[in-house]
Amino acid sequence: MADFDLVVIGSGPAGEWGAVQAALAGKRVVVVEREPVLGGTAANTGTLPSKTLRETALHLSGLKARGLYSVETTLRHEATVSDFLYRERRVKGMERERILRNLERHGVQVVRGTGTLADAHTVVVQSREAPERRLTGDFILVATGSKPYRPPQYPFGDPRVHDSDEILDIGKLPRSLVVVGAGVIGCEYACMFAALGIPVTLVDLKHEVLPFLDDEVSALLGQRMEALGIRLRFGMNVDQVEVPDNADLPIRLTLSSGEAVDTDQVLVASGRTANTTGLGLEALGVKLSKRGQVEVGADFQTAVPHLYAVGDVIGFPALASTSMDQARIAVEHAFALSGTRTLAPVLPYGIYTIPEVSMAGDTEECLRERGVPYVAGRAAFASNPRGQIIGDTHGMLKLLFHRTSLKLLGVHVLGELASELVHIGLTAMLTGATARLFVETCFNYPTLSEAYKTATFDALDHLKRGTG
Ligand code: FAD
Numbered sequence: 001m002a003d004f005d006l007v008v009i010g011s012g013p014a015g016e017w018g019a020v021q022a023a024l025a026g027k028r029v030v031v032v033e034r035e036p037v038l039g040g041t042a043a044n045t046g047t048l049p050s051k052t053l054r055e056t057a058l059h060l061s062g063l064k065a066r067g068l069y070s071v072e073t074t075l076r077h078e079a080t081v082s083d084f085l086y087r088e089r090r091v092k093g094m095e096r097e098r099i100l101r102n103l104e105r106h107g108v109q110v111v112r113g114t115g116t117l118a119d120a121h122t123v124v125v126q127s128r129e130a131p132e133r134r135l136t137g138d139f140i141l142v143a144t145g146s147k148p149y150r151p152p153q154y155p156f157g158d159p160r161v162h163d164s165d166e167i168l169d170i171g172k173l174p175r176s177l178v179v180v181g182a183g184v185i186g187c188e189y190a191c192m193f194a195a196l197g198i199p200v201t202l203v204d205l206k207h208e209v210l211p212f213l214d215d216e217v218s219a220l221l222g223q224r225m226e227a228l229g230i231r232l233r234f235g236m237n238v239d240q241v242e243v244p245d246n247a248d249l250p251i252r253l254t255l256s257s258g259e260a261v262d263t264d265q266v267l268v269a270s271g272r273t274a275n276t277t278g279l280g281l282e283a284l285g286v287k288l289s290k291r292g293q294v295e296v297g298a299d300f301q302t303a304v305p306h307l308y309a310v311g312d313v314i315g316f317p318a319l320a321s322t323s324m325d326q327a328r329i330a331v332e333h334a335f336a337l338s339g340t341r342t343l344a345p346v347l348p349y350g351i352y353t354i355p356e357v358s359m360a361g362d363t364e365e366c367l368r369e370r371g372v373p374y375v376a377g378r379a380a381f382a383s384n385p386r387g388q389i390i391g392d393t394h395g396m397l398k399l400l401f402h403r404t405s406l407k408l409l410g411v412h413v414l415g416e417l418a419s420e421l422v423h424i425g426l427t428a429m430l431t432g433a434t435a436r437l438f439v440e441t442c443f444n445y446p447t448l449s450e451a452y453k454t455a456t457f458d459a460l461d462h463l464k465r466g467t468g
Contacts, residue, residue: 007137009115012040013320014311015143018327023106032115042320043095045165052088057195117280139334146272146312160265174265186269191354194228201231214363299333350419358422361410373403377459385446392416397451406434
């Protein structure tokens with residue numbers, strides 16, 4: 001008999017919630033974690049730290065107050081690195097503690113050390129502090145996450161050149177910053193440093209901001225980022241990187257356009273690589289992609305039937321939110337538990353730029369491409385009483401309805417609380433709701449949520465006029 005019903009490798013959101021799900025079903029579960037702290041990228045280097053820093057940047061810069069009082073408030077005082085990192089450290093600490101308590105409460109054992117697969121049922125755990133352990137499990141859940149990809153032309157040992165993990169350990173705030181890579185992480189960090197008043201240049205080969213967004217929202221976000229002072233250098237690459245030994249001299253990046261950009265510090269945000277090196281997966285017959293991602297089937301089962309993989313280690317969409325749900329499905333499948341065993345058909349995407357952006361469902365471009373007849377309705381936060389009260393006059397909600405059935409097909413929000421507001425539309429889509437829902441719902445007044453009603457009436461008005 002195996003020591004455990006389930007051995008989980010990794011304690012990020014995928015590992016934590018996979019372990020808890022199995023423990024709730026009465027299974028004997030152990031989590032192996034190689035770092036001294038629990039929580040993975042979400043708690044320690046990615047999701048929560050970056051979101052906390054965003055709030056700190058908004059607070060220190062007085063940016064929210066600008067919209068309220070129409071005054072150009074500059075930084076209340078010269079922010080220091082410890083001002084900047086203070087809350088991030090506290091939030092991180094609390095989250096690590098919460099995860100430990102959550103695992104303890106559900107009777108999940110935690111073993112510290114690096115796990116590797118010795119055979120299809122055995123995880124060997126090695127650490128400097130304790131003798132080697134061999135844990136056997138009926139099922140194994142690989143939830144080892146990912147790490148930043150480091151393009152070879154950047155000297156990452158230099159204290160002025162960072163990846164998205166190292167940016168959390170900066171010794172001093174940059175006098176200027178170039179962010180290379182305008183994916184979600186690059187855009188979020190570019191906004192946060194720009195909000196602090198630091199000159200930021202954002203470089204990417206792409207020609208638009210986050211092309212998976214609805215075009216209108218992507219364009220609006222690009223405008224707001226430029227208004228925040230970010231210099232967008234799109235459609236170009238970094239051809240040359242010169243980092244002088246003398247830290248008083250600037251770093252020089254030469255772009256493919258020929259432009260030379262001098263900067264104090266560089267953040268490279270060029271995607272992520274799965275943590276699968278040395279895990280022993282290939283020897284068991286599990287296939288890996290170019291960036292080390294594990295290939296899985298619909299239930300997150302690998303080619304070895306009792307070995308599952310979830311979260312960042314399998315690649316797209318690589319979000320904390322989806323990682324937790326994937327773990328639930330894998331565990332339900334492994335132990336044949338009752339449950340839906342599928343990911344929700346519509347997923348939300350939250351992007352914590354300044355302003356925040358969120359979406360669920362289709363974009364206008366997707367609908368046009370598929371030839372789906374639709375009508376769009378918009379509500380500007382500037383015409384929403386709550387928008388006026390909080391000073392968010394650039395925000396907007398956009399709804400896309402099927403032109404004949406009036407079923408909600410897409411929701412796009414830019415502005416304050418976008419990642420919260422999107423859930424109203426997301427829930428409506430998951431239940432197959434139509435425009436009628438928003439006409440008949442009584443929303444609190446004044447709220448941003450009310451924008452759902454305004455956008456719906458805008459769509460209905462377009463229908464009446466044959467526009468939109
Ligand atoms: P991880 O969180 O990476 O955890 C993996 C764990 O496995 C780690 O603790 C690691 O130490 C451990 N491990 C690895 N190998 C071994 C081994 N051999 N033995 C033992 N332990 C091992 N997602 C969102 O949903 N919303 C956001 O706003 C968001 N913002 C982000 C911002 C940034 C800057 C970054 C980098 C990511 C962000 N993400 C966000 C993505 C999110 O953090 C990840 O999708 C999520 O953490 C993946 O969870 P995971 O459990 O798969 O992996």
